[in-house]
Amino acid sequence: MNAAVTVVFALLGVLAVGSALLVVTTRQVVHAALWLVVALGAVAGCYLLLRAEFVAWVQVLVYVGAVVVLLLFALMLTKAPIGVSEDLDAGLAQRVVAAMVALATGALLVTVLVDGFSGEVIDQGATGGAPAIGASVFRSWVLPFEVLSVLLLAALVGAIVLSRRDVPGAGAADSVAGGR
Amino acid sequence: MPLLLPLLVATGLFTAGLYGVLARRNAVLVLMGVELMLNAANLMLVAFGAWLADTLLAGQVLTLFVITVAAAEVGLGLAIVLMVYRQRRSIALDEMTDLHESRTAGLS
């Protein structure tokens, strides 16, 4: 891998971390979701540079295309306002503690990682094309794959049961404006 | 490319996500923090997979699985959030404390 890739990766990484910080600090709730799109897209770019092509596009398809849309959907259903909301963050004390815990965790991770892997170099990523991934998933990982499919089904059923209103005992009487 | 670069990026994402999970009141924003942390883990998986030049592509396959689980988690999480919103007209996490023990009740 040449230096250009490293530089691009570094830029993408800065973009990802920067937008991630904006996700967690912005005081406009929809902006958080939009910054999340940027962060996730940058991570997808990182995958591409690590030659995990398939993973990158799955990231775009599932995260950007579906997860973020769902998040936006939920934000709008819960009446996200335009402009600054004051009630997005917890109190100052909690934020300070949260920052300390997060920084401590980060510092620990950095310490461990630098200690363990400084000097290691990625020569060539294993190419993650669709055929290779497919072969791996359906040969070595077929059992976890099947388990995951069951998990997805369970999540689907759970989400439907949670959101339906004609299930006895589920949901409140009032309704919310929405396109369903 | 030094291996440390993607690892540090992942650490940054994780730290940011952790802060989001801990410091936000809005449940959807907390879920976003969780997504960031999951992405950090994914990035590490892919980076280590690339470093090891794993022919089985374990890192990438696990990343795919994590993405799948994350999708399921978001679907359920948002269903719960909407449910809570329907009940209380609010999704502030610090108001959802009904399950904690009341301070006046004794041990029973």
Add this chain to the structure above:
Amino acid sequence: MSAVLVVLLPALPFLAAVLALSVGRAAPRLVAPTVITGTALAWLAALGLLAGDISSGGANVSVAGPVVPTGGPRLGIDLHLDGLAAVVSFMVTTVALAVQVYSTGYLRHDGHARPGPRYPSYAALVAVFTAAMLLVVVADDLFVLIVGWEVMGACSYFLIGHHWEEEGARAAAVKAFVMTRIGDVGLLFGVFALGVGAGSFGIRDVTAAVLSGRMAASTLTAGGLLLLLGVVGKSAQFPLHSWLPDAMAGPTPVSALIHAATMVAAGVYLVARMDEVFLASSTTLVALALVAAITMLGAALAALAQPDLKRVLAWSTVSQLAYMLAALAAGSYVAAGFHLLTHAAFKALLFLCAGAVAHTVGSTLLADMGGLRRRMPLTASVMAVGLLALAGVPPLSGGFSKEAVLGAVEEAALGHSPLPAWAGWVLLLSALATVAVTAAYTTRAWLLAFEGPEAASRAASHGVPVYPPTDPPASMAGPMLLLAVPAALLGLAGLSGSWLPSWLGRGGPGETGVFAAAVEHTLSFGWVTTVASLLLVAVGAGGTFLAWRSAGRTDPALHLGRARALLTEGFRVDEVYQVTVVAAVQALRAVPAWVDRDVIDVYVQGSARTATALGRVLRVSQLGQVQVYIGMALAGATLVGLAAVVAR
């Protein structure tokens, strides 16, 4: 062929038991045919082996199994059948078969076509017991023998506790288990001592080592005394005898099988099988003789005063077992084996008769009987055969075998055996006294149960429906009649002085040894003892009869006065145990109780109190806010990670 039969001997009843247990719930009808078939097949195998033994003048069949790697003395899963084993296994299977058939009738409740719900497990346990006893008989290794020995004990426990809803049955089961266990500990250590001393746990290896003088005298004495402890426990000899009368709480067929003919005979059999070990050490031999002397007379006296027919028989069993041990102490395992056989026959017969009586009267108390001779003629006649045999009246079996024992003991008293002469005299006097007492208590039992007026208050006192006692059904009467034949005629086998010795022979070079000259291998009847014993029988029986007549056909034991209560309670040995052993244990039990309450519980309750107190403190942190929890968890995880980093 013979080897296969030897293996099949214990295997068949065991397989039958397994089968019976597995089908017992689903098809209770099949249980009785299964166990009877298994026992009958084992009986056939024993018959075949016995025929071979008789025709060849001594069986000698060995089956070598796998050798267990112990790193020490040799431990092989070996079986061996000699003449003694062949005869005893035939006896065991015969009694077992009779008991199995008898049980199908005995466990049938009134008005029911089939045996009760506990029958499958009962029948299977009896079959397991039979298999275990046969394993003991044919074992050629002390550990194989112990396996059978312990399985017998367990089966005995379950079968005594058959009526587990009764307090007495439960207590008797536990008592039997614990008391025999005390003896078994001795047996186990004796086996260790002898096995290590001989370099092998094989029975014939041990006896060979004893005969060749390779074993140290101290090892021999210690091992023999420890073995004797096991024998005393299993064969209910003084001082570990008191469980046997209590074990009469079990069903009567069980009493017949286990507590008369087989399990209690296992101790005698063990001594007979390993008599070289006992004969080689005069200390052991004297101990054996004293145990036998004390037990036979004491138990016979206790039998004299019992108000319960089954307890009379139980005490007499204790007494008769002591007779066999006396013969062994005198050095004549042939006489002991002879008495073992005849006793098994007539005592099993007596128990089956007692069962028949109990079954129809609804009680085992002598006071509830009386006048049964007219009501139950068949039972009365076979009971008479058994009682006469027990009293030792020729030409019934017991007469001959008892004479053989007395003859052997007389030889010992005259100094013709390894037993010291003084011990022989003690033994002889005790045995002769026992003859008289035995005649007395058999006469008393007969008079009270079968003569005299019928007990009028029988029904009223026990709430049993009033109906006249009758002879038992065919399933019970058949085995009784079957057993009556050997009980009457088996003694004739002793007419020729050489038949029994050849049948009971070891059939191998083990016959010749340093003690071959000293040990009696023939039956001898002394004129003096024969005449003396016949006179004593007449005295005992006649005295009892006169006492009965003179006291208006009431219990002759009333003449015993104050001693009666003492004898009824078996010389109050249990009370002695109560004030010594039990009291000591109960005193000691305060120590673990104190440790448990004031040491261990303090920690337990302390941890509970600590947890409660900590809970009060930690409850403050339970705000119900999930982020606080996550934050704390992560902070903790970070600290742990930090510690790991720093510590490295």
Add this chain to the structure above:
Amino acid sequence: MSVLDLLLRLVLLLACFLVLPLVVGQIEHKAMAHMQSRLGPMYAGGFHGWAQLVADGVKFAQKEDVLPAAADPWVFRLAPALALLPYLVVLALIPVGAGQAVVSADVGIFLVLAVMGIGIIGTVMAGWASANKFSVLGALRAAAQLLSYELPLVLAAASVAMAAGTLSLPGIVEAWRPWWLLWQLPGALIFLVAGLAELSRSPFDMPVAESEIIFGAYTEYAGLRFALFLLAEYAGIVVLGALTTVLFLGGWKWPFLVGGLGWLWTLVKTLAVAFLVIWLRVSLPRLREDQLQRLAWAWLVPLALVQLMITGVVRVMG
């Protein structure tokens, strides 16, 4: 490929991206007009008003760029670009002839589907940032519609990919055989219907239903930004036509005139599909919201699964 070559391809792509939607728009104007027994624009440019849309563009450019007072300015401004960009990327991946694509990707069809999903974010952003109830409703409808129809779309495309044994778009065309028209017919129909729904085209145009919610997410837009949304819609038609062509209609293949002129056949087929889309708009009434969801979950998804199963069976047997 050299830099010059790449540059040339990009210029061509941009030209196509600007011209083809205009062509489709003009066809829509005229075809609708004639189907409704009227003439449509006739004067701009001369022959049958061919320059009408160019004139419209100039008009849009002249209009004031209105920003609602309560709007979120950044998101409001960014939304049209985000709605348009994915179609540009997708168009770059379409192979017009053998080896003739601006960019060739190994996982082409997957990439296309992934990128097309992003477009909806532009619509949602527009709807939310407009600070208008109708706009939010429109955005919500659009998002719900996209989430529902993404599944049959992906499944139908997966069927073709399975049939061809590759995810590469040129590879699919190479593997295509005429009898696939029959084999993959249900998949093609599902793909077309789901694509229409993703584009919010009639009869799935509830997100922009002018009689209910004025113009949905685009209500507050005016001038060039509105033009960009319109452009995105027509570019979407072109992309849908091109994708249907490549996946189900054999791309550049035809019984004759193959050598070198494959791109012509691609163009013809694409425009034919685009015409079909216009035809449907004129012919069918708008579905209700619940009918739309029912169609997706009760018909298209099961049908797509059946198609996938048939494809699988044929592949394994063959």
